[in-house]
Amino acid sequence: MAEQTNREKNQAASQQQAQVREQEVTVRGGKFDGLTKRNEDYLFHLDKALDERGMDYEKKNDILETMYQELKKVQKQGYTATKLYGPVQEKAKELVDGPAKKEAAPAQNQKFWVVALDNGLIMFILFCAMYSLMGFFGGNAQTQASGGWLTLLTTSVIAGIGLAYFYTAMLPENLNKHKHKWVHMILSTIALIAVWMVIFYLVALIPASINVVLSPIIYAILAVVGFGVRYYLKGKLGFQRVFR
Known part of the structure; x- marks a missing residue:
């Protein structure tokens, strides 16, 4: 009921x-x-x-x-x-x-170490590819002239840090701090090249028993590995162009 x-x-x-x-x-x-x-x-x-x-x-x-x-x-x-x-x-x-367009958020400058790592990996890949080609097509003399693994590693690190410094110095907010911009740009470039050459010369003095020259195949493999590492880190760290 x-x-x-x-x-x-x-x-x-x-x-x-x-x-x-x-x-x-x-x-x-x-x-x-x-x-x-x-x-x-x-x-x-x-x-x-x-x-x-x-x-x-x-x-x-x-x-x-x-x-x-x-x-x-x-x-x-x-x-x-x-x-x-x-x-x-x-x-x-x-x-x-039409739909309102969202204003793009202002791009933020990357951290110095991120720029250095990105450029260092790029130089590492390029040098590995160059050493590999020299080994395959240039003969043993060309391979020996290129230097060993320590030369490769040191050059990549110095290039990465040097280019990061150069890019940071050339950013508008940093460049505008200087009264004579072109003079600052030229001096920064000269300083970068000078440091690079000095370190490259010092590394060349290291005995070949330590700074061993690798085979072209290993350089080719390292180039591929370097490319894969950079591709992975690009998604994690957001590598981007410094100048937009």
Whole structure:
């Protein structure tokens, strides 16, 4: 008996909700007939807002018809036009001017060690490829002249750090600190080359028994490995161009 009473109460509540929904739906007819009053008012005011913004008549009607058909389907699920499309004036502006473009966040300068690591890996890959080609096509004399593994490693590290310093010095915010920019650029370049040459000379003095020359195949393998390492770290550290 109690179960039957509850069932009757639920049926009565459902009928009452259906009556409320029927009252919400417009009964005056018109181009937006069948929508709830709230949704009809939204399209009515959107229609006026689009006219005020000078939208083409046919284009406006096509947009409103699409929104009308969409609202007829989803309003039964409790959705409203404002919830779907946002405020009327904002939607009108979007339809006329297009979606608002998000301003790109200003690019941030990379950390010095990230730039050094990126350039060091690039130089390591290039030197390995060069040593490998020299070994395959230039003969043993060319391979010996290129230096050994210690020369390769040291040159890559120095090149990475030196280029990172050069790029950092050439950034606009750093370059503008100097009164004579071109003089600063030339001196920085000369200093970079001088340091590179001195270190390269010192490494060349290391005995060949320590600074062993590797085979062309090993250099080729190292070039491939270096490329893979840089590709992996690019996703992790976000290597990017220094000058944009």
